[in-house]
């Protein structure tokens with residue numbers, strides 16, 4: 221994978237910096253839009269995965285709305301996406317609920333407790349739904365598997381009454397993560413077995429996120445056919461709310477090597493960014509990002525290095541990257557596919573600055589959108 225940029229453009233980018241490549245985002249959106257049109261469904265942006273709001277005008281030209289999982293996301297949706305949110309949170313806070321409703325077009329409850337508590341405070345223009353759990357997922361890492369045993373995410377079928385409360389208009393499930401269309405087919409088989417009896421009485425079905433529609437090789441035809449079949453069979457409006465798929469492979473994190481340390485014969489290149497602060501999925505999932513200047517396969521090139529983050533966390537490093545020549549202090553390391561679940565999850569642990577944020581537009585020009593300072597760190601604390 222390489223970044224198709226002129227050397228001058230690339231050198232103008234400060235370090236560290238998250239950089240969105242707008243044309244790549246547009247290509248993803250075009251593909252998602254073709255699914256919307258061919259299957260006659262709606263796709264909305266999951267803000268929890270990608271919330272770089274300077275790109276919202278572009279996203280909005282393809283996707284009508286976004287899903288919010290908190291008051292802040294709902295506010296961002298209203299202010300920067302100019303849309304009412306499809307709101308779903310694991311739990312709603314009493315003091316926020318009424319304001320949250322002003323910012324929402326749909327609200328989904330994670331439990332019957334929450335539904336009974338809040339239903340009378342939902343204005344009639346808002347469509348109410350329940351999150352259900354089909355108890356099947358292809359996700360192997362428990363950290364990302366909403367269908368694990370004792371999951372708190374959504375009602376399992378045995379917890380639902382024989383008929384849904386009359387004011388419930390929709391059902392929602394989310395059990396996939398970077399999954400294929402074939403995985404969705406299997407989810408739907410399980411979903412149908414458990415929840416079929418409710419389908420004649422609902423208007424919409426939100427099939428959550430985790431559909432990696434924009435990955436090369438994703439079977440878009442299978443997805444479209446599956447959605448069309450399901451929509452026709454049950455006469456429901458279908459909504460998908462991917463986050464990752466929207467920003468999949470649309471940008472990078474440029475970093476610089478500021479030191480190289482070597483203990484017990486294994487050199488570590490220390491970068492001016494941090495995995496735990498800026499790329500947490502690399503440690504949590506764990507996920508090994510590709511790197512432009514070398515390889516994430518230890519065997520590919522002769523010079524092997526660990527790459528170390530700048531924080532004090534002992535585990536803030538990734539082992540076993542390889543390079544065609546020895547690394548030097550001052551070299552650039554560019555981590556690929558760094559747009560989704562990065563900026564939305566960053567921390568300033570150790571007081572480490574957030575990387576700058578920039579964009580490369582269709583004209584191949586780099587625009588620096590935001591830099592962070594001591595004040596940003598200080599003002600998060602008191």
Ligand SMILES: Cc1ncc(COP(=O)(O)O)c(C=O)c1O
Nearest residue numbers: 266269394428429430462463464
């Ligand atoms: C309820 C819900 N919807 C949508 C998403 C977006 O998923 P993804 O970014 O994998 O497409 C998530 C991710 O955690 C989620 O929890």
